[in-house]
Amino acid sequence: MAGTGAGSAEGGGEEVSEGVASGPGARGGAVGVPGGDLVDREWSLDELAAAYAYPEPEPGTGGPQPWLRANMVSTLDGAAQHDGRSQPISTAADMRIFGTLRALADVVVVGAETVRQEGYRPARARAEFAEAREAAGQGPAPAIAVVSASLDLDYGLPLFTSPSVPTLVLTGAAAAPDRIAAAEKAGAQVVIAGDGVGVDPVRAVQALAELGHTRLLTEGGPRLLGQLVAAGVLDELCLTISPMLTAGDAQRIAGGPSVAVPKRFELVSLLEEEGFLFGRYRRT
Structure with a gap:
């Protein structure tokens, strides 16, 4: 296994030859040892x-400002x-x-169609991160925030029936009142983040920040990511x-209308394991 990247290694603080070289997961990663050799091992969750x-900040x-990151696979x-699912x-x-x-996020923002296709469940509290989340002033698990204009959601899903923290539903001010009432009756917290039927991404980020959620994570899907x-x-x-x-006609990670000028992001780190590359990019 090998890895490359720009700058010094983030996480373990171990610098290796030829830039960043590390592996995040199940089998391990290449990290630097005295003499410049590389040794396969698994990164710890703390790293x-x-x-x-x-x-x-x-x-x-x-104080903390909202920071929205996306996590996607392609x-x-x-x-x-593939066949409608990322797994x-x-x-x-x-x-x-x-x-x-x-485990690092305050809230996970996800589109309604992705909730349906991926069979979304509530985020679970993980003992490995309990102390760090408490020290950061976070609850035991992040909330899930579902973005939906129609509010056509299955409130019998565990996402609504058994979350460790109440599920949020982001929608527009013009959403059908009976569907807002149904969501609230199911225990969801409805957050208005737009003047029309749909959700305004800028308003959504602001509304979540006002609720104390500044560490934002979105897992798509492609339509929502394109809007963001x-x-x-x-x-x-x-x-x-x-x-x-x-092959086939599967969606890209971001869909919808193209932007007038491509958005430029810079590479922060790049990890590798068994041919999978794990890149982290920030906007310039």
Whole structure:
């Protein structure tokens, strides 16, 4: 296994020859040892949490500012899904990072269609991160925030019947009152984040921040991510490149209308395991 990247190694603080070289997951990663040799080992959850930590507040900003990161996976030929789901193109290391990113977040923002297709469940409290979350002033698990204009949701799902923290539903002010009432009756907290039927991405970020959720994570799907990109509210992209080819007409990681000028992001770190690449990019 090998890895490359720019700058010094984030997470374990161990610098290796030829830039960053590390592996995040199930089998291990190449890390530096005296003499310049590389040794395969698994990154600890603490190291991953440090590597993917949210930025510290800038001095003079008056406290934490909202930071929205996305976590997505794509095949070599650009498919974000196979048979409508992301799991077939993922790997154990990808899921390890997936769990770490959730454990660092205040809230996970997800589109209603992704909730349906992926069979979303509530985020679970993980003992490994309990102390760190408490020290950061976070609850035991992140809330899930579902973005839906129609509020056509199955309130019999565990996401609504048995969450460890109440599920949020983001919608517009013009959403049908009876569907808002149904969501609230199911125990969801409805958050208005738009003047029309749909959700305004800028308003959504602001509304979540007002609820105390400044460490934001979105897991898509492609339509929602495209809206966030177009609105200019995405700060960071954590992208897994899966060494697979699927062909077909699967969606890319971001859909919808193209932006007038491509958004430029810079590479922060790049990890590798068994051909899977785990890139972290921030907007410039």
